[in-house]
Amino acid sequence: MNKKVNFFILTFVSIFIIGCQSDEVVFEEPAELLKIQSIVEIDNSWSKNIFSNPSAGKNNIVLDDQGTYTFSSEGLVSLFSNDGSLDWEVDLGIDLSSGVGKDFGSLFVTSIDGEVFSLNSNNGNINWISSVEGESLSVPSSNGDIVAVQTTNGKITALNLKDGKFRWEYISVLPSLSLRGTSSPVFDDSALYVGFANGNLAMIEPRSGVVQWEVPVTISKGASEIERIIDVDSKPKISTGIAFATSYQGDVSAINVRTGRVIWRNSFSSTKDIFEFERNIFVVDEESEVQAFSGLTGISLWKTSDYRLRNLTSPVKVENYLVVGDFEGYLHFINIENGKPEGRYRASRSGIIELQSYKNSLVSLDLSGRLTYLEVK
Numbered sequence: 001m002n003k004k005v006n007f008f009i010l011t012f013v014s015i016f017i018i019g020c021q022s023d024e025v026v027f028e029e030p031a032e033l034l035k036i037q038s039i040v041e042i043d044n045s046w047s048k049n050i051f052s053n054p055s056a057g058k059n060n061i062v063l064d065d066q067g068t069y070t071f072s073s074e075g076l077v078s079l080f081s082n083d084g085s086l087d088w089e090v091d092l093g094i095d096l097s098s099g100v101g102k103d104f105g106s107l108f109v110t111s112i113d114g115e116v117f118s119l120n121s122n123n124g125n126i127n128w129i130s131s132v133e134g135e136s137l138s139v140p141s142s143n144g145d146i147v148a149v150q151t152t153n154g155k156i157t158a159l160n161l162k163d164g165k166f167r168w169e170y171i172s173v174l175p176s177l178s179l180r181g182t183s184s185p186v187f188d189d190s191a192l193y194v195g196f197a198n199g200n201l202a203m204i205e206p207r208s209g210v211v212q213w214e215v216p217v218t219i220s221k222g223a224s225e226i227e228r229i230i231d232v233d234s235k236p237k238i239s240t241g242i243a244f245a246t247s248y249q250g251d252v253s254a255i256n257v258r259t260g261r262v263i264w265r266n267s268f269s270s271t272k273d274i275f276e277f278e279r280n281i282f283v284v285d286e287e288s289e290v291q292a293f294s295g296l297t298g299i300s301l302w303k304t305s306d307y308r309l310r311n312l313t314s315p316v317k318v319e320n321y322l323v324v325g326d327f328e329g330y331l332h333f334i335n336i337e338n339g340k341p342e343g344r345y346r347a348s349r350s351g352i353i354e355l356q357s358y359k360n361s362l363v364s365l366d367l368s369g370r371l372t373y374l375e376v377k
Contacts, residue, residue, distance in 0.1 A: 030311075033344070040376060054367060055098060057098030060100055060101065063356040063358040067081040070100065070371060075091055101184075116129070118161075128163055130159050132155070136182075148194070152197075156185060172214075183236065186235060197233075213259075215261075230249055230250040232246070234314075242257065242295060246272075248270065250269060263298075275322070280295050288310050288326075289303060290322070290334065316357040325354075326352060327351040329352060330346050331355070333345075
């Protein structure tokens with residue numbers, strides 16, 4: 001039977017085991033923030049409380065021209081305009097586990113029991129309700145024909161975008177122990193890419209569900225079950241014919257999408273999503289160190305340990321800054337070219353769990369459910 005373990009519990013257990021082996025439990029403190037001269041001008045436009053408890057899965061928000069799309073574990077799906085007013089809100093009457101995904105005029109949210117909801121992004125009206133087999137903790141996505149949903153039992157299920165009817169499913173081989181979470185499916189051109197708990201990345205033909213290739217992002221070398229956990233929980237990034245993916249306790253890899261051949265692979269452990277810009281990739285590792293790699297060669301361009309163990313979010317980009325949020329509610333603005341800190345702003349008194357950017361706007365979401373809309377000048 002596959003066992004799912006929480007990432008933070010696993011981290012604590014790993015530290016405890018290491019401490020026991022040395023007859024002393026040693027806990028490293030998060031890095032203290034160095035004083036910097038912030039050159040970033042930020043306007044805090046508005047903030048709202050959108051939930052009382054975070055969901056069990058991905059707490060994704062969407063920011064675009066229409067506004068900010070949010071959801072709550074209590075079943076509310078909402079659209080806030082860019083001035084902070086509530087455009088619409090829908091109560092689905094069920095506990096939601098992950099969301100929000102937005103593609104082709106539709107929003108997607110899921111429940112722990114495998115229910116998938118498609119809503120009209122203009123008004124929140126329900127297009128359809130479908131179900132998949134298994135617990136859904138990642139955000140569904142669509143290519144305009146199907147909606148792809150991954151569940152914790154190792155299945156990727158395709159539903160018809162128009163009516164939610166079943167199209168096909170693919171089942172990966174699960175390890176005996178894995179993290180509690182799944183990677184969100186990604187479409188690019190005419191293919192679907194999915195990372196799995198066994199450490200593999202698969203490219204699937206979306207109309208038929210036929211797997212074109214499935215290759216290891218990393219290869220497990222651990223001696224114990226815990227050491228052999230190599231989940232691909234982060235969202236893969238596809239750019240200019242290369243698929244980038246990273247795994248927990250494994251590697252960050254670049255894979256040729258035509259052949260499935262690994263172009264380069266570097267030792268790296270992460271559950272955070274990859275950001276790509278101008279053929280370089282930017283990643284946050286499990287110890288919250290931020291690193292930039294050349295997407296073509298895998299050569300490290302820069303690395304910063306300034307935010308070590310500060311539980312950073314996945315990175316986003318605003319202007320020429322890479323932005324991450326931390327466990328104390330700070331947003332850090334990092335020069336994307338050299339990794340130097342150039343700005344800091346405290347958006348919350350609670351830990352930031354999600355960031356999204358659009359043009360020069362930023363939206364942060366914290367553990368208490370506080371949504372904050374910022375303009376970077």
